[in-house]
Amino acid sequence: MRILPAVAAAAVLLVPGTACAATPKTIKTTTRTYAVSSDDFANPGRGFFSWTETHLRADGSGWVPLDAGELATARTSQSRSVVYRIVYLEKYRDLDAISGADLALIAADFAAARQAGVKLVLRFAYSADDDRDAPVARVVRQIGQLSPILTTNADLITAVQAGFVGRWGEWYYTTNFTTSDWSDRGQVITALLAATPALIQVRTPEIRKRLVPAASAARVGIHDDCFLAGTDDYGTFPAATDFAWMAAQSPSMLVGGETCDPSARSGWASAATELAAYHWTYLNPSFNTDVLDSWGAAGRAEASRRLGYRLRLVSATLPASVTPGGPVTVRLTITNEGYAAPAQNRPVRLVLSGPATQAVPVAADVRTWSPSRPVTLTATFTAPRKAGAYPIALSLPDPSARLASTPAYAIRLANPGTWNASTGTNALGVTLTVR
Known part of the structure; x- marks a missing residue:
């Protein structure tokens, strides 16, 4: 603290009737x-992901657990903090209840992810080979069974993709769900929103507009699994206004997915523009390789650095x-x-x-x-x-x-x-x- 000399202080006090305003002290x-880094490094919940799939088949085959060591190595050496995990529930197309042993396998995946320092983009589906899925009542029941795991491990989830409906869980090739009556699909969305506090993603803007209540819209994003294909991402954006809708909504929702086929739009010039315009956070680095290779090493490196936040x-x-x-x-x-x-x-x-x-x-x-x-x-x-x-x-x-x-x-x-x-x-x- 700076002290005024005594004489100066007295001089102030001897002037009656004078208003004395303190002079604010200037703080230096x-x-x-800061310099800019061009390094590529992992950050939670963004970037190119590590792709994995596993199966719960009726004959007991197909389950491949997540390997914490492999995932940790991918995070540190390839900058992959996100793991895409699709779980095929083949044997549960015809059974109402998922067994405790199989629920334990799913829970163990989360333990491996936690050990590896990664987060999951998670999807459940009933088939990778045909359109056989489960009736809506069975789907809703099984989502309820998965809920304790999804809630307990919500801190490890980047997103739960809607899944369950149709081949690959992509809501298109399906035995049990129609597009003439969307109420069954709506039950799946409602069950997922109730099953976990994590973010949800649906396959198309139409699904989000039709089935997601306004009160839950902030929790629901889009996974575009045919990014840059054809003129409308192969049916992802069929309406003329869908691209404008995506540009307007994507700043406040989670967007991710994969490319699927080369097109006039799939080169790096277009990809760079659309990744930015639609605010992409994560992307499959393994599919489609023809599309990704066309970006060149520099394009892929830029995408790896800029997906999500930097x-x-x-x-x-x-x-x-x-x-x-x-x-x-x-x-x-x-x-x-x-x-x-x-x-x-x-x-x-x-x-x-x-x-x-x-x-x-x-x-x-x-x-x-x-x-x-x-x-x-x-x-x-x-x-x-x-x-x-x-x-x-x-x-x-x-x-x-x-x-x-x-x-x-x-x-x-x-x-x-x-x-x-x-x-x-x-x-x-x-x-x-x-x-």
């Missing part, structure tokens, strides 16, 4: 700007020094160089280390961090009371208490030299000096 600040620090401003217990304001500017905002909200915190540690919550909703729109975050807090130097980091941990301390589930920023893989925090390279 320091600003750091958050980058632009600048940080903070006081040059503060007094113990004094007020502090830190401002950060962040931009999103990805195709989409994060689909899931999460805490935003400044972490001070040094003579003492302090975590400062920052009011923010990361789901609003849209591509190419810089966001300024402001955190005002009380400085530590112990003098010293306090390096500051930005923490964006998973919102789940079970995952919050696991670095694999924290967001890494696209700046060189900031990521701390052991703590899951991003060092700002600035220090708050308390003296």
